[in-house]
Amino acid sequence: MKLKIAVLAGDGIGPEITQQSIKILKAIGDRFDHEFEFEDAIVGAAAIDLLDNPLPEATLDLCKKSDAVLFGAIGHPKYDNNPDAKVRPEQGLLKLRKELGLYANIRPVTTYPKLIDQSPLRPERIQGADLTIFRELTGGIYFGEKSQSEDGQSATDVCTYSVVEIERMAHLAFKAAQQRRKKLTLVDKANVLETSRLWRKTVKKIAEEYQDVELDFLFVDNAAMQMILNPKQFDVILTENMFGDIISDEASVIGGSIGLLASASVGGNNAMFEPIHGSYPQATGKGIANPVASILSAAMLLDHFGLIEEGDVIRKAVATSIKLNVCTEDINKDNPYSTEKVGDFLEGLI
Amino acid sequence: MKLKIAVLAGDGIGPEITQQSIKILKAIGDRFDHEFEFEDAIVGAAAIDLLDNPLPEATLDLCKKSDAVLFGAIGHPKYDNNPDAKVRPEQGLLKLRKELGLYANIRPVTTYPKLIDQSPLRPERIQGADLTIFRELTGGIYFGEKSQSEDGQSATDVCTYSVVEIERMAHLAFKAAQQRRKKLTLVDKANVLETSRLWRKTVKKIAEEYQDVELDFLFVDNAAMQMILNPKQFDVILTENMFGDIISDEASVIGGSIGLLASASVGGNNAMFEPIHGSYPQATGKGIANPVASILSAAMLLDHFGLIEEGDVIRKAVATSIKLNVCTEDINKDNPYSTEKVGDFLEGLI
Numbered sequence: 001m002k003l004k005i006a007v008l009a010g011d012g013i014g015p016e017i018t019q020q021s022i023k024i025l026k027a028i029g030d031r032f033d034h035e036f037e038f039e040d041a042i043v044g045a046a047a048i049d050l051l052d053n054p055l056p057e058a059t060l061d062l063c064k065k066s067d068a069v070l071f072g073a074i075g076h077p078k079y080d081n082n083p084d085a086k087v088r089p090e091q092g093l094l095k096l097r098k099e100l101g102l103y104a105n106i107r108p109v110t111t112y113p114k115l116i117d118q119s120p121l122r123p124e125r126i127q128g129a130d131l132t133i134f135r136e137l138t139g140g141i142y143f144g145e146k147s148q149s150e151d152g153q154s155a156t157d158v159c160t161y162s163v164v165e166i167e168r169m170a171h172l173a174f175k176a177a178q179q180r181r182k183k184l185t186l187v188d189k190a191n192v193l194e195t196s197r198l199w200r201k202t203v204k205k206i207a208e209e210y211q212d213v214e215l216d217f218l219f220v221d222n223a224a225m226q227m228i229l230n231p232k233q234f235d236v237i238l239t240e241n242m243f244g245d246i247i248s249d250e251a252s253v254i255g256g257s258i259g260l261l262a263s264a265s266v267g268g269n270n271a272m273f274e275p276i277h278g279s280y281p282q283a284t285g286k287g288i289a290n291p292v293a294s295i296l297s298a299a300m301l302l303d304h305f306g307l308i309e310e311g312d313v314i315r316k317a318v319a320t321s322i323k324l325n326v327c328t329e330d331i332n333k334d335n336p337y338s339t340e341k342v343g344d345f346l347e348g349l350i
Numbered sequence: 351m352k353l354k355i356a357v358l359a360g361d362g363i364g365p366e367i368t369q370q371s372i373k374i375l376k377a378i379g380d381r382f383d384h385e386f387e388f389e390d391a392i393v394g395a396a397a398i399d400l401l402d403n404p405l406p407e408a409t410l411d412l413c414k415k416s417d418a419v420l421f422g423a424i425g426h427p428k429y430d431n432n433p434d435a436k437v438r439p440e441q442g443l444l445k446l447r448k449e450l451g452l453y454a455n456i457r458p459v460t461t462y463p464k465l466i467d468q469s470p471l472r473p474e475r476i477q478g479a480d481l482t483i484f485r486e487l488t489g490g491i492y493f494g495e496k497s498q499s500e501d502g503q504s505a506t507d508v509c510t511y512s513v514v515e516i517e518r519m520a521h522l523a524f525k526a527a528q529q530r531r532k533k534l535t536l537v538d539k540a541n542v543l544e545t546s547r548l549w550r551k552t553v554k555k556i557a558e559e560y561q562d563v564e565l566d567f568l569f570v571d572n573a574a575m576q577m578i579l580n581p582k583q584f585d586v587i588l589t590e591n592m593f594g595d596i597i598s599d600e601a602s603v604i605g606g607s608i609g610l611l612a613s614a615s616v617g618g619n620n621a622m623f624e625p626i627h628g629s630y631p632q633a634t635g636k637g638i639a640n641p642v643a644s645i646l647s648a649a650m651l652l653d654h655f656g657l658i659e660e661g662d663v664i665r666k667a668v669a670t671s672i673k674l675n676v677c678t679e680d681i682n683k684d685n686p687y688s689t690e691k692v693g694d695f696l697e698g699l700i
């Protein structure tokens with residue numbers, strides 16, 4: 001197979017982890033005789049520094065004409081604590097998601113036997129936990145109108161959802177549930193929000209087409225509690241953009257490190273693959289960042305193009321590296337491997 | 351002291367747990383020579399059933415002319431799964447908060463040595479955790495305009511915050527931090543939301559008046575993760591309505607049972623005290639609900655009127671009951687006490 005992959009390494013630890021996944025993808029290409037072509041482009045704080053634009057036209061163009069985007073991380077503290085900043089790195093990521101029509105963000109959460117003791121949760125609560133979060137990614141309060149009153153004394157964000165936006169997400173999530181344990185949980189706040197009531201109503205209707213999937217509902221506050229009390233109850237979670245952001249970061253504690261969690265953003269004609277962790281500015285350049293989330297995102301990229309065996313080779317390699325404790329310091333505290341060494345080790349297994 | 355207390359027991363387990371806190375308050379009144387006068391009123395699903403109104407005028411009037419409101423719980427599944435219901439129980443609670451001007455919801459989270467093994471989190475992560483969440487309660491997306499498009503194909507919720515709303519909350523939270531470990535964490539999503547940026551800007555300004563308090567910021571997704579990874583890092587958390595709802599339910603796992611968590615809602619001329627748990631419909635009438643969250647809410651009521659010693663008597667009694675495992679089945683699985691028996695035991699300690 002021939003694939004053109006745009007590489008948007010981004011900010012902070014983005015470049016160093018992405019470098020490792022490219023290495024792995026190249027190894028997969030060699031072994032399975034695929035032709036992966038990589039092209040870099042700038043995004044986020046790096047792009048603001050150069051062009052005053054977190055998503056330059058050229059970057060967007062490259063993504064559009066590529067088969068997939070491999071994304072690193074985005075965000076820089078100098079913008080976070082400046083509420084008056086006119087442009088901010090995150091706008092680059094949000095615009096990219098919107099422009100490419102990546103409406104579904106898929107975030108699988110699993111546990112590795114070896115890491116059970118790494119988790120802040122007790123072993124018996126998490127052993128065997130295996131869930132996937134389907135987070136809506138191009139709607140809701142992220143993309144609604146934002147405004148300030150003229151006198152600067154108040155600010156407003158608008159959250160809107162349409163039936164169409166909900167339906168297309170629901171179909172993806174139900175289909176995924178059919179391939180898994182056939183359970184779908186809609187997380188919302190239907191006792192307060194009008195948008196949540198539309199989600200509940202629409203998802204209930206779509207459910208009729210998926211009679212083999214059991215559907216239930218959870219208010220987001222309760223879901224945030226249940227995720228820790230009993231994560232094994234979940235199979236597929238479907239939720240809107242903001243709730244998905246919160247719930248999926250929370251769920252990352254189950255596996256023992258957020259440095260392991262990959263994601264795929266799909267929809268439209270394009271697809272993007274990125275770790276769920278942030279740009280981790282304090283670690284930049286130190287060689288301590290965990291490349292596994294990015295590498296597993298590359299595996300999701302392969303899956304997306306039907307290269308399941310190839311994806312499995314990566315996942316198995318990762319499982320082996322964790323078993324042997326060939327891990328960065330977030331996991332292997334006593335004798336940590338560097339970002340690059342973990343990449344090298346995984347490359348050797350391919 | 352003379353206090354007139356409106357009792358809004360509400361739905362589900364509300365009545366049975368509230369009955370226990372009234373018993374405790376009466377015991378405190380006897381021992382310390384206070385005159386507590388209780389008057390009941392209906393609210394929530396119960397009020398809808400009777401009057402088609404989740405907050406009847408008479409109930410609101412009673413609350414307004416009382417010194418404090420003791421609230422049970424609200425919500426009923428028959429409304430949750432009916433997105434078309436015109437009135438819903440929760441509207442009663444939301445309107446009450448708004449009408450009484452209860453803009454600040456204070457939710458303390460602590461751990462009991464005896465319950466450390468009850469928590470889904472590992473002992474070393476939670477031992478000694480002690481934090482308080484200041485959740486804004488009468489603004490944000492809860493109270494913004496809600497609408498549906500004419501064709502029913504889309505729905506909208508609006509989130510607005512004003513500087514005034516943020517300032518008054520910030521002052522309360524900073525003052526609380528001064529009395530505690532002098533650390534305040536603002537939880538927001540300033541990299542995406544305009545309202546969050548206003549929160550960040552306003553809180554930064556107010557911070558100048560509280561130089562002895564260390565202020566830091568956390569994005570809500572990261573906060574949801576940090577709450578589990580390392581809850582001990584938190585002292586006072588300040589946040590908006592929706593984020594506070596999610597984060598505080600999540601934080602309830604730290605202590606081992608949501609049945610222990612009390613809250614006070616203050617602001618304006620009134621104050622309301624309620625457990626943070628819901629109406630737990632499956633348990634209604636079974637005598638298995640934990641009355642402690644309601645009883646500790648009664649203790650917060652006493653604190654609010656300067657009756658700190660009295661509040662402490664209740665807290666000590668609760669600590670003793672937990673030490674002796676005189677607890678309902680959420681905590682004491684092997685030999686559970688009933689709701690009433692726990693109340694009786696606590697009464698005996700006063």
Ligand SMILES: CC(C)[C@H](C(=O)O)[C@@H](O)C(=O)O
Nearest residue numbers: 074075090093245541542571
């Ligand atoms: C960087 C930020 C805008 C982003 C989001 O909130 O979507 C991130 O937290 C994520 O989850 O991908």
Ligand SMILES: CC(C)[C@H](C(=O)O)[C@@H](O)C(=O)O
Nearest residue numbers: 191192221424425440443595
């Ligand atoms: C019942 C519901 C409307 C309420 C809320 O979301 O505020 C509850 O979850 C709470 O936290 O008090």
